[in-house]
Amino acid sequence: MTRSSVQGEDTRQGAPDAPERAEADGKTESEEPDGGAEAGRRRPRRGRRVLRWTAVTLAVLIAGTAGAGYLYYEHLNDNIKKDALNLGDNKVAAPTPNAAGQTPLNILVIGSDARDSEANQQLGGARETFGSTPLADVQMLVHLSADRSNMSVVSMPRDTLVKIPKCTDPDDGKVYPASEGRVMTNRSLGHGGPGCTVATWQELTGIHIDHFVMVDFAGVVSMADAVGGVPVCVDANIHSRDREGHGSGLKLEKGTHPVKGEQALQWLRTRYGFEDGSDLARAKAQHMYLNSMVRTLRENATLSSPNKLRRLAEEATRALTVDPGLDTVKKLYDLSDELRKVKPERITMTTMPNRYVGARVEPTEDAEQLFRLVREDIALDGKDAKKKAADEEAADVSDDPAAADDEIAVQVRNGTRTDRLGAARGRANTVTGLLVEQGFAKAVADPSVLPSEDRTVVRYPSADLEGDAQRVAKSLGIPASSVQRSTDVSGVTLTVGADWREGTTYEAPASDDRTPESAEALNGADESACMHVNPAFTWS
Incomplete structure (x- = not known):
């Protein structure tokens, strides 16, 4: 089984004097105990943990990176790492096909905060974290509608408190018992592999997951560099570095600029310098990057060059760990072919609505509403209302x-x-x-x-x-x-x-199919977005 090793958890605090784990300075935050804030600890700012590096993975899939299947096919297949899909006992049934025989497709994209290679350690992490227990620090569910007209993306904060189910490692048969109480969802990766993260999602949401894709630090940099640059925007000069050395190191001039490679990773990980310095601001930057990446690849700027295509295919296959259903270039290409049918304006990205429990968070009632919309294949952009009425008629x-x-x-x-x-x-x-x-x-x-x-x-x-x-x-x-x-x-x-549950007359419940405002939906076609720079992190 493929493993990735990571350091302990960083906090959700946005205070400028709180060290940011694994950013360019290589410093880490101290690990907090689960369950609640320590006495005297300041309450963390309301932030949203969204995928730091999974943006690249998702965009590569959408663009059909694996379309280079005719290039040394077996070599690329050998690059791909595999792991079991679901290590839990609760196997959620697949959704019922629609009238046309189509079914939705759900893919869990996992970002591993890996410290299991020299490249990963250099990009973010202290020496003492090498070889530690893997954490699924970033998790994002990609839902492709049954008719392939729209895509919904739901990210879960890494410090969400959940019950991790019993998981069995298929390699050595080791059984990881179900958590006695609620623990942070990122720990699921250390309970046998990504298949336990899948099982945890299914237990929480009731959503059947068809596949998973996992990527690490080095994978983000290599794929972002291979793409050739993704345009991002800041409304002032920015340097993400404070007097104590905290920050990602991102340095850009005001305006729109293409970022790639390690600079792309800096953008995805920047907290100090964007807006109020919270994880919410960082999440907005990540969403903007993902949207821009999707638009860039759909314009075929990368795919027009055989050399770039070959390099991107090479880097993508090396960076990914997938379930057996995606373990060949052909399978990845078929998936990407499905994903790229969706236009950017029908892509909606959201974060699971949550509330604080001490220093951690838990899903709210709005989260269950969001999960229901995904289970029932209802588009999060609200554009399915007329289609739904027509289908019912x-x-x-x-x-x-x-x-x-x-x-x-x-x-x-x-x-x-x-x-x-x-x-x-x-x-x-x-x-x-x-x-x-x-x-x-x-x-x-x-x-x-x-x-x-x-x-x-x-x-x-x-x-x-x-x-x-x-x-x-x-x-x-x-x-x-x-x-x-x-x-x-x-x-x-x-x-x-x-x-x-009672009575002899059925009354259909009022259908509220609106995406909760607390999910902070962002449309994939928004080209006007520009990150606001905190004046304390600007330069002239």
Whole structure:
């Protein structure tokens, strides 16, 4: 199994006298205990931890870097490092295909704060951190919609408190027990590898993850250099260095300039000098860089040169660790071909809404709203409203005529259990009785209690039962959008969800499909963005 080693954690404080871990001065911050702030410690500023270097990885995938597959194919395949996809026991089911048979694609991109090579140590880290336990300090979920029209990106702060599930290392069989309480999410990487980070995300979000891609410090620099430069903007001269030597070392003149290689890494890691010096400002800079990278690569500036393409392919394959589903150039190319179908204006980047718990953070109710939108494949840019209405209207009428009510076999299941409440007793029997009263004589209740369903849903396995499923839904007032085709059922199956725990009349919950403001969404086509420089870090 491939491993990357990292130093302990840096804080979320934005105070100018707090050392910034692993920036150009090579100094590190002291590691804080989990769970809360020490006595007398200042409360950290409200910041957002977004991927420091994953921007390059994502952009490379979008641009189709692996399109150089015809160049020494086997050599490039040998460059790619592999690891298991999911080391946990909770295997979230893949989403149900849409009417066209398409399914969404979810990729977890992980930034390893690696100290396992001389190159990584030189780019950021103290000598004593070499060979330490790996940390997934940056994590970003990339969601590609089923119809490939839009992309949503959700990043999770590295100090988010979560429960890490039991993970088993496939190489040596070592079992890492589930965390007794909540710990920082970045520790998941040290519980057997990136597959445990995947398992942790699935436990928290309920989102099925198809693939992961992991990259380290050296990978960012090499790929950014191979790309040839990405334009970034500052509204004043900046030098990210204070009197104590803290800062990334980034030095730029006012205006727009291309950055590459180590300077690109400095941009992605700069906190001292941008706005108020918080992680929120650093996150904004990272988002701007990613957007600019995507636009640059879509214009084919890099791909027009065979030599640059070859170099980029070489550096990308060396920098990545992936799951077996992406372990060849061909597989990476196929993925990139899917990703680059999305135009920048349909890319939305967000940060998981969170609140402080001592010195750490936890997901808020808005975070669950964001996760639900991803699970239900709802675009975060809000541009799917008309499409959704059209889909529901089209779903009202099926080409498959329904059988007579008394000939439709229906199985009713109880899926009312939630994270906080047990299953409502007798719901399958109650709803079965309602169907029988309406003439569905072949309706039967399944006595077992199933995993939770947020909303009541009617599923059917094949096109010849679509009309029957829609007829069942209509008889109970269940919207057509809740009728889904699925190979997980053998016949028309109605699962009573957490939205119908009581009563005999179904009332569809009001649908709020807006992206929470606390997610701080940023559109991928925004070319006007320019980072504000803190006057204390400018020069003339």
